[in-house]
Amino acid sequence: MPSCKEDTIAAISTPLGEGGIGIVRLSGPDSLALADRIFRNKDGKHPSRMPSHSLHYGHIIANGKLLDEVLLTVMRAPRTYTREDIVEINCHGGIVPLRNVLELTLKEGARLAEPGEFTRRAFLNGRIDLAQAEAVVETIKAKTDLSLRAAMSQLKGNLSAQVEGMKDCLLKLIANVEAFIDFAGEGGGAFREKDLSKEVEKLRVELAELLASAEQGRVLREGIKTVITGRPNVGKSSLWNALLGEERAIVTALPGTTRDALEEMVNVRGVPLRLVDTAGIRRARGRIERESVVRSHRSLQEADLALIVLDGSAPLAEEDKEIGEELKGKETIVVINKIDLRQGLKTGDVKKTWPGKKIVRVSATQRVGLPELKKALADIVWRGAVPAPETILVTNARHKEALAKAGERLGEVSVGLNRQLPPEFIVSDLRSALNSLGEIGGETATEEILDRIFSQFCIGK
Ligand SMILES: Nc1nc2c(ncn2[C@@H]2O[C@H](COP(=O)(O)OP(=O)(O)OP(=O)(O)O)[C@@H](O)[C@H]2O)c(=O)[nH]1
Ligand SMILES: [Mg+2]
Structure with a gap:
């Protein structure tokens, strides 16, 4: 694992733009000394003399000039987000003073933090594992209450704990087989294939259950x-607008109004939907219309629903x-629209076409009828049962991949045991499985994986 950088980093940790307060955050060994040089308060006490986890009113001064009126928080290592000394400066003067304060910290020797660098330090210093670091991003980006709760559960380490349990189990199995290999010549320790098989099967079931939650x-x-x-002209754009609760898509009485697909995220009973309005499908006349219809077909092919x-x-x-015909085999809900008008559609025909x-x-x-439609949507996605967020342990594609790889390796262990392959082969597959699981927490993650993960963060987190 790469060692932690020793410099002190700084960034604005609140969203940029007009706001009541903004926070400049410093982390690293020089945070307190740096704060000493720029912060003044009434009793003249320096931040490096202040107790940990305390808040102080004062001013940021540069060259004798007042930059901003602030509240300064002192948090000493190791009980901090990064496990380093942290100083947070709550600025009150708006965006310009906030920037000035940040620039002052940089002039005083801090380095501008890279995206996610605070969280990266939390990981490198062992406060959180990689799965938890990723949960930080997922918490920030959560689009529904349900996704937020699932991310929080991961942040608490629920996935990590289960993976740790499986790793412990694997380590024991590896130790057993290795002991057998070492002592085989001396007639010690029987290689108990039956027991080993049983343990491996148990692990495979556990992995399969975890993977099953990955789709959710x-x-x-x-x-x-x-x-x-x-x-x-059946009312697709009108329906899109109605589900979004706003008038975004253009609606007219002329067929062929929608040309380009519109996509918007909408939260339907806790289900995040990427709702796409497409051009009406018909034998198109003009070139533009033909292209629109081609795109409609393409959208439809990519649709989950x-x-x-x-x-x-x-x-x-x-x-x-x-x-x-085109929808055969696709998850579909039939929406009969315009029920406020005199009805001319025979239900029997509909049922025949979409049995x-x-x-x-x-x-x-x-x-009218939107709550029923939303319920039908949620039912079809959750198959009737809204999952408890605590049961959705795998929300991340990287984790899913690592679990799947570990599962494959364990599959090979089973095959090897059946074929009575030499224990050396068995151990090697067990080790690969262990390595794959290690990627989730980050012990075996490469620098490249870390870069990819932390680059998704915003600066200041
Ligand atoms: N009475 C009634 N009219 C509707 C309803 N929904 C849509 N309309 C009307 O039907 C016409 C077409 O609506 P759009 O939403 O533009 O239909 P579309 O399917 O998006 O049409 P294209 O984009 O051309 O494929 C408009 O005049 C709407 O006002 C409805 O529930 N009741
Ligand atoms: Mg339309």
Whole structure:
């Protein structure tokens, strides 16, 4: 593992822009001494003399000039976010003084922090493991209450704890097999394949269960790509607007209004949806329209879920049926729109074209039936049961990959045991599995992986 840099870093840790307060954060061995040089208060006490975890009113002074009125927090290592000495300067004067204070700390010898460098130090100094560091990003980026709670659970170390348990188990198995290898010549310790097999199977089941929750994790992280499709003028854009609760997409009485797909994130009963409005599907005339329709087909192919919108005031059209063909095998909800008008659509025809699919009746413009549609969406995504966030342990693609690799290696251990391969082979596969699991917490993560992870952070975190 790379050693921690010894310099002192500084950054603005609050979002840039107009705000009541902004925080300049310093971390590193020189934080307190640096604060001594720029902070003045009434009783003349220097930050390096202040008790840990205390807050002080005063001023930041540069060349005898007042930069800002501040509250300064002193936190000494090791009970801090980075496990280093931290000073946080709460600036009150707005964005210009905030920048001036940051520049002053840089002039006084601090280095501007890279994105995620505070959290990287927390990791390098052993306060959190890599999975927890990643949970910090996921907490910041969480799009729904559910994803936030899942990220918080990871931040608390729930995934890490389970992975640690599996690693301990693997280490014991490795030790046993190695002992057998070492003493085999001396007739000591029997190589108990049956016991080993049983333990390996247990681990494989545990891994499989973790991986099973990864799909829900992906939903939380990326959102479900939900494409609104249908022939022109059935009310796709109106429905998109209604689900978003705002008038973003252009709606007109002319068929062929939507040309370019619009995508927006929306939180439906805790499910993050990437809701896509597409151009109506029909045999297109002009070149632009043809291109729009090509894109609609493409969006549909990439969709996790399709909402096929039908015009309730008209009979089922040939074009509707063609889209029905295209949707075969795709997770679909049939939305009969315009139920405020006199109905001309036969339910029997709909059921024949989309057998077994959930049918919901709405009026996008009158905002009728939307709660039912939202419930149908949530039901289809969670299969009826909204998962408890504590059970969604794997929300991260990297973790999923590492778990899958460990599972594969253990699969090879099983095969090897069945074929009675020499114990040396068994140990080597057990070690690979252990290594893969180690990537999750970060012990076996390369510098390159660390760079990739921490570059997703914002500066100041
Ligand atoms: N009465 C009624 N009219 C609706 C309803 N939903 C949409 N409309 C009308 O139907 C027309 C077409 O609506 P859009 O939302 O633009 O339809 P679209 O499917 O996006 O159309 P394209 O983008 O052209 O494919 C507009 O005049 C809407 O006001 C509804 O629930 N009831
Ligand atoms: Mg439209």
